Amino acid sequence: MKTYVCIVCGFVYDESIGLPAEGIAAGTLWEDVPGDWSCPDCGASKADFEVVAI
Amino acid sequence: MSAAALPSEPVVIVGCGLAGWTVARELRQRDKTRSIRMVCADQGHFYSKPMLSNALAQKKEAGNLVQKTVAQQAQALGVEVLARTRVLAIDRAAHRLETATGAPVPYGKLVLAVGADPVRLPTPGLEDAHSVNDIDDYHGFRAALAAAGPQARVAIIGGGLIGSEFANDLAIAGHRVSVVDPAPWLIGSLVSQAEGEALRAALAGLGVACHLGEVALRMERTPGGAVRIELRSGAQIEADLVLSAVGLRPRTQLAQDAGLAVARGIVVDEMGRTADPDIYALGDCAAYVSAATPERDGGSPRVLPYILPIMTAGKAIAATLAGQDTPIRFGPMPVRVKTPALPLTISG
Numbered sequence: 001m002k003t004y005v006c007i008v009c010g011f012v013y014d015e016s017i018g019l020p021a022e023g024i025a026a027g028t029l030w031e032d033v034p035g036d037w038s039c040p041d042c043g044a045s046k047a048d049f050e051v052v053a054i
Numbered sequence: 055m056s057a058a059a060l061p062s063e064p065v066v067i068v069g070c071g072l073a074g075w076t077v078a079r080e081l082r083q084r085d086k087t088r089s090i091r092m093v094c095a096d097q098g099h100f101y102s103k104p105m106l107s108n109a110l111a112q113k114k115e116a117g118n119l120v121q122k123t124v125a126q127q128a129q130a131l132g133v134e135v136l137a138r139t140r141v142l143a144i145d146r147a148a149h150r151l152e153t154a155t156g157a158p159v160p161y162g163k164l165v166l167a168v169g170a171d172p173v174r175l176p177t178p179g180l181e182d183a184h185s186v187n188d189i190d191d192y193h194g195f196r197a198a199l200a201a202a203g204p205q206a207r208v209a210i211i212g213g214g215l216i217g218s219e220f221a222n223d224l225a226i227a228g229h230r231v232s233v234v235d236p237a238p239w240l241i242g243s244l245v246s247q248a249e250g251e252a253l254r255a256a257l258a259g260l261g262v263a264c265h266l267g268e269v270a271l272r273m274e275r276t277p278g279g280a281v282r283i284e285l286r287s288g289a290q291i292e293a294d295l296v297l298s299a300v301g302l303r304p305r306t307q308l309a310q311d312a313g314l315a316v317a318r319g320i321v322v323d324e325m326g327r328t329a330d331p332d333i334y335a336l337g338d339c340a341a342y343v344s345a346a347t348p349e350r351d352g353g354s355p356r357v358l359p360y361i362l363p364i365m366t367a368g369k370a371i372a373a374t375l376a377g378q379d380t381p382i383r384f385g386p387m388p389v390r391v392k393t394p395a396l397p398l399t400i401s402g
Contacts, residue, residue, distance in 0.1 A: 041079075043105065044104065
C-alpha cells in the first residue's frame with residue numbers, strides 16, 4: 001500500500017485507509033481512485049498528487 | 055482538556071475562500087457543537103483558487119470549478135453561511151459585525167479570511183483590462199475570450215507566477231499570447247535567471263511572446279476594436295483582450311478601520327491572533343509574525359499568498375479556537391508553478 005500527498009496543500013491519501021467519508025473504501029489503490037476526484041482539502045486535481053516514500 | 059472546559063462562544067468567519075472554509079472544516083472536526091457562522095460577499099461556493107490559472111486549457115466553465123456548492127458545504131459542516139453579505143465594520147466593543155444587508159452579526163471569536171485584491175497599475179487605458187482573482191472574474195474572462203474567438207490575442211500585464219501560468223494556459227487553449235513585465239526574466243522575484251529564461255523559451259515554443267524589461271506606457275482602442283499597447287522601448291503590441299496579473303494587495307481596510315495593526319497585511323502573532331485577542335486573521339489578507347525572518351524585509355511580518363500556508367494557519371487557528379492553544383509553525387512551503395511547458399517548483 002502506498003501513500004500520496006497533494007503537492008498543492010499537503011493532504012495525504014493513504015491507500016490502506018482510503019477515504020470512507022467520500023465513498024472510497026480502505027484498500028483502494030490510487031489508480032482506482034476516480035480520475036475526476038479532487039483533493040478534499042484544497043480542491044486540487046488527482047494529477048496534483050505525488051507518491052511519497054515511507 | 056475536559057469537555058466541560060471547551061470554549062463555546064460562537065465563531066464567525068468572514069470570507070468563504072479556501073482560508074475561511076479550512077478554518078470551518080478543521081474547527082468542526084474538533085468541536086461538533088460550536089456555533090460557526092460564515093459571512094461572505096460572494097456566493098460562498100468551495101472551489102480551488104489555484105485552478106483559475108490552469109482551467110482554460112481544460113475547457114472548464116466557472117461552474118465546473120466549484121467542488122462543493124455553498125449549500126453542500128454548509129450542510130456537511132453544520133455551519134450557517136450568510137452569502138452575498140458584505141461586512142462594513144467590526145464593532146469590537148459590542149462584539150458584532152455591521153453588514154450591508156442590515157442585520158448585525160454577533161461574534162464571540164472572529165476570524166478574518168477576507169483575501170486580497172488584484173493590484174492595478176495606473177497605466178492609461180488599463181481600466182478595461184481583466185483580472186482573474188475569483189470564480190466570478192474567471193466567468194467574466196472566459197465569456198470575453200469566447201466572444202473574442204478562439205484565435206483571440208491576449209496581452210498579459212505581469213510575468214510573475216500567475217501571469218506565467220495564464221500565459222501557458224491561454225497558449226494551450228489556442229490563443230496568441232504576449233506578456234509584458236519590467237523584470238529581466240519570468241517570475242523574477244521567485245525563480246533564478248536560468249529557470250526564468252528556460253520557462254520563457256518553453257513558452258516561446260507555444261507561441262508566447264515575452265516582452266521583458268519592458269513597461270506598458272499606455273493602451274488605447276484601435277478603430278477595429280482591438281487594444282494597442284505602447285511599450286517603453288517604443289515597440290507596440292496589439293491584443294483583443296488584456297489581462298492584468300501584477301500581484302495582490304491584502305484586504306486590510308476592515309481591520310484597519312477597527313484599529314487593528316496592519317503592515318502590508320493584517321498583523322497576526324504566533325497564534326494567528328491580531329492585537330484583539332478575540333480576532334484572528336489568515337490567508338491572503340494576513341501578515342504572519344511567525345513567518346518573519348531577519349533576511350526578509352528586516353524581519354517584518356510576511357504575507358504568504360499560497361495554499362500551504364493557508365492550510366498550516368487554518369489548522370492551527372482552528373485548534374486554538376477549539377481550546378487547544380496551537381502556534382502556527384510554517385514548515386517548508388514549496389510552491390508549484392503550474393506551467394506544463396516547463397513545470398517549476400519554488401522551494402519555500
